[in-house]
Structure formats: C-alpha cells, structure tokens
Amino acid sequence: MVAKHVLYEQDGEIVTVTINRPKLRNVISRRVYVELDAALARADDDDGVKVIIVTGAGDHFGGGHDLGTKEMQEELPEYPRDMTRMGRVKSMDRGVYWRMHDRWRNIGKPTIAMVQGYCIMGSWMLAAACDIIVASEDAKFADRSVRWGGAHHEYPTHFLDLGIRRAKEHLWTGDFVDAYEAQRAGLVSRVVPREKLRESTMWLARRIALNDLLGLKLSKMSINQAADILGHSAAVRASGNFWLIGGSGAGGELSPGERVAWSKLQNERFDAQAKEDPPPWM
Secondary structure, eight states: OOOSSEEEEEETTEEEEEEOOGGGTTOBOHHHHHHHHHHHHHHHHOTTOOEEEEEESTTOSBOOBOOSOHHHHHHGGGOGGGGSHHHHHHIIIIIITHHHHHHHHTOSSOEEEEEOSEEETHHHHHHHTSSEEEEETTOEEEOOGGGGTOSSOSSOOHHHHHOHHHHHHHHHHOOOEEHHHHHHHTSOSEEEOGGGHHHHHHHHHHHHHTSOHHHHHHHHHHHHHHHHHTTHHHHHHHHHHHHHHHHTTTTOOOOHHHHHHHHHHHHHHHHHHHHHSOOTTO
C-alpha cells in the first residue's frame, strides 16, 4: 500500500516519520495506524538507521483518534466485525492498540517523539510509546476520555507518565498538561522554543547516533525489560482492560437499532461537552 498520510525521510542515520494530515491536526485513522506501523518497521529493519524521530506536520503533533472524518467513515464498512462485541475486543486487543504500541515501544532503536502544539489521547499514546519526548514550549497533553464516559485512552501509561495522583487528577479534570509540567513529571525530556524544536531534536538524534547501533539496542532492551520486571507491561495491560470493558460494549451484542442509539448517545455526550469546553480538533 502506498502511504497516503505518513512521510518517511532519511537524513544519514536518522529517519523522521511524519503524520501528514495538518488540516485535520494529524488525527489518526486506521489507515494512518497501518502506514505508521509500516514506516516504523522499515526504519527498524534498516541497519543504516540508528535513530527514529516521530512527529506531526504543521502546528500540532496530533489531535488523537480520527473520530469521524469522511475518510474514516468510508473505512468503517471494511471492518464489519468491529460492530459485534467480540469483534471489537479482538480489534482492540490484537491489532491497533496495545500490541501495536508495545511493538513500537520495543523497536530496536532509540525513538524520539518531536511534539508541538496539541498531543491528545491517541496521539499521546504514540508519543508514550517513544523513548524520548522533546516538546516545544506550547505543547499540551490531554486525555479527556472520562468526560465522554470512558476510562482513559487505550494504551494507558498515565500513571507512569505523570505519577499516580497527578494521573487521577488529570483524567478526572481533563485539564491540559503543559510542556513544563510534563517535563517536571518525567513525561517530557526536553522543552525548547517552537522555532528551535526541529533543530534541537535533530541535534539530540545526531548525538545519540554517535553510539554503536548494537549498544543502543542492548541498552534499550535492558531498560525496557527492567521496566517490565517492575510491572510496566502488566500494569498497562491491566489498566487497559478497563477501557476494553467499556469499549467492547459490555452489555452484549448490539442490534442495528441499539448501535444507532448508542452512537447517538455518545454523540450527544460529545456535543454537550464540546459546547462547554471545545476540543482543539473541532
């Protein structure tokens, strides 16, 4: 499949993978997920690449999941099983969410998320799967799932990214976490002026690339495995199960009429919240 929304650029030993939907604030559809996965796999397989940068085109890193663009609506008929209870469970578990983000987390090379502007929900998931986050001063992180009746986004690293108490406060208020607060919490490694973001990120990537590729791979594996022994993967998966319960439609299979009613309820809840506090992707 020819990539439509993801750019792949190589500069020596550094690859930059860019979600290129700036007019839609780089929201992530199924197609974007597939293209991202292919681009990251390509960079991982290339022995000439030592560092991978992930970013979004334009003013924002990303506005989260694609919740209803025309393209996303056109994709839905391709996934009819997602409208059944077990279909949703298998889709969320097997492909798009946990396993894909775990695969990205364990790419055998350092990954850097270069974050500017909004980094929301599904886009936060992508950044969280990277080893390092470099953010511009205007970067803002948010997960507002609780406001819409959910628990959190599907790859829940909040307690790791922010700490347990701050994660609870954030999820329950939905307030933005700015770049400096994210840095204090340990989510973000470096905060730089917007106009210096690319330059600073490339400088860091080049400095990392001075190392031997095997050493980079082994050190990353060592830290990730130590984190897993301390419970990282198990905790993320256990926490994610609560999202799965809600996202699967725990009441059972939905009839066509029930699907319409459920969709209407969710849209009404979304619209009511949007009027009170408009989300940045609208």
